[in-house]
Amino acid sequence: MKNAIPLHVELIDALIPxxxxxxxxxxxxxxxxxxxxxxxRVMGILRDRQPRMAELADYLGxxxxxxxxxxxxxxxxxxxxxxxxxxxxxxxxxxxxxxGQALVxxxxxxLQESLAxxxxxxxxxxxxxxxxxxxxxxxxx
Amino acid sequence: MKNAIPLHVELIDALIPxxxxxxxxxxxxxxxxxxxxxxxRVMGILRDRQPRMAELADYLGxxxxxxxxxxxxxxxxxxxxxxxxxxxxxxxxxxxxxxGQALVxxxxxxLQESLAxxxxxxxxxxxxxxxxxxxxxxxxx
DNA sequence: TATTGTTATACTCTATAACTATA
DNA sequence: TATAGTTATAGAGTATAACAATA
Numbered sequence: 286m287k288n289a290i291p292l293h294v295e296l297i298d299a300l301i302p303x304x305x306x307x308x309x310x311x312x313x314x315x316x317x318x319x320x321x322x323x324x325x326r327v328m329g330i331l332r333d334r335q336p337r338m339a340e341l342a343d344y345l346g347x348x349x350x351x352x353x354x355x356x357x358x359x360x361x362x363x364x365x366x367x368x369x370x371x372x373x374x375x376x377x378x379x380x381x382x383x384x385g386q387a388l389v390x391x392x393x394x395x396l397q398e399s400l401a402x403x404x405x406x407x408x409x410x411x412x413x414x415x416x417x418x419x420x421x422x423x424x425x426x
Numbered sequence: 427m428k429n430a431i432p433l434h435v436e437l438i439d440a441l442i443p444x445x446x447x448x449x450x451x452x453x454x455x456x457x458x459x460x461x462x463x464x465x466x467r468v469m470g471i472l473r474d475r476q477p478r479m480a481e482l483a484d485y486l487g488x489x490x491x492x493x494x495x496x497x498x499x500x501x502x503x504x505x506x507x508x509x510x511x512x513x514x515x516x517x518x519x520x521x522x523x524x525x526g527q528a529l530v531x532x533x534x535x536x537l538q539e540s541l542a543x544x545x546x547x548x549x550x551x552x553x554x555x556x557x558x559x560x561x562x563x564x565x566x567x
Numbered sequence: 568t569a570t571t572g573t574t575a576t577a578c579t580c581t582a583t584a585a586c587t588a589t590a
Numbered sequence: 591t592a593t594a595g596t597t598a599t600a601g602a603g604t605a606t607a608a609c610a611a612t613a
Contacts, residue, residue, distance in 0.1 A: 292550055292554065292557075293538065293541075293542070293545045293546070293553060294538060295553075295557050296545055296548075296556060297537065297538060297541055299556075299560040300444075300560060301448075302564050303441075303445075303560050303563065303564060304445050304448045304449060305467070306564070307441060307445045308445060308449060309487060321602070321603070323602095326446070337572095338572060338573095339570085346450060346453075347604075348604075348605060349571075349572060350572085350574080350605075350607095351604050351605070352572090353572070353573055353574080354602080354603070355602090355603080357573095358602075373570090373571080373612080373613075374612055374613085375571040375572070375611065375613070376571060376572080376612095377571080377572065396438065397434065397435060397438060400434075400438055400441075403563055403564070404434045404438065405434070406562060406563050406565050407559065407562060407563055409433055412433050412436075413433065414555065414559060415440075415556070415563070416433075416436050416437045416440045418552055418555060418559065419437075419444050419556075420440050421547060421548060421552070422547050422556070423440070423443050423444060423447070424543075424544070424547050462580070464579095464580070478594080479595060479596095480593085480594060480595080488580090489581070489582060489583080490594075490595060490596085491581085491582075491583080491595085491596075491597080491598095492580070492581050492582070493595085494596055494597080495579080495580075495581085496579090498596095511594095514589080514590075514593090514594080515588080515589055515590085515594095516590070516595070517589095517594060517595080518594075518595065
């Protein structure tokens with residue numbers, strides 16, 4: 286008797302543990318730095334951008350009111366700041382402070398170290414293959 | 427000049443969007459069924475197991491008190507139930523009700539449909555490759 | 568009128584601490 | 591004494607609804 290599980294389901298079953306494992310690593314790094322997973326993502330987005338509140342909310346799939354709270358708390362910690370938009374007086378732009386920039390670089394290194402036990406199970410050739418397959422699946426055509 | 431980004435960092439950069447994309451899909455499915463991501467995971471675990479509260483908490487990386495709340499709310503919805511362990515009078519086992527079993531099957535199908543736009547970007551041969559690489563990276567030796 | 572952002576409110580998730588019952 | 595689970599409490603994340611200011 287042949288395998289009864291469809292291939293795309295096998296793929297999902299292989300993907301899910303990686304997703305939860307990576308999320309756990311991110312949560313751990315967040316916890317070590319007193320940041321939630323969402324705030325970690327905000328820091329990552331602000332690394333090379335200065336978006337408006339509404340843009341941030343859209344990108345993260347959150348409501349504007351939720352963003353206000355998230356940014357309030359990160360601002361109180363001195364990691365980022367608000368500045369009014371020059372183009373639209375209603376809009377507010379968010380950007381990293383120096384302290385925030387320094388932190389986000391450290392977070393990036395921590396993530397690499399944290400995932401190393403996983404990524405290093407593959408040799409360079411396999412890592413290239415996996416990177417390419419993930420890129421293709423993500424669909425940037 | 428050669429590429430300055432190390433291979434394992436490129437791999438991580440390819441992995442992160444997949445992780446967040448998959449998590450977003452899971453959150454959406456949860457929201458459509460009035461379940462949080464954590465409760466979705468609980469349902470998945472209970473699909474073929476009847477663990478104790480402490481086992482669930484350990485597996486999910488949560489405190490026992492957090493589990494009590496999660497299980498309380500899911501129990502109120504009729505999705506799962508508690509039963510005392512026969513081996514240890516202190517312990518409580520958790521299992522899906524019929525309604526919970528029916529729901530978890532529907533959730534599984536929803537996940538496949540929800541991720542299909544992503545997985546179907548790869549042909550069967552690539553899907554097999556990706557599944558194998560993910561399995562190897564997850565490290566089940 | 569529509570959009571940008573904030574505030575008020577309510578619920579869920581999570582951890583810590585204190586507790587009861589059993590091993 | 592140690593472990594299993596619950597309860598009380600508090601802080602963070604999230605959504606909805608109502609609001610002020612600007613486009």
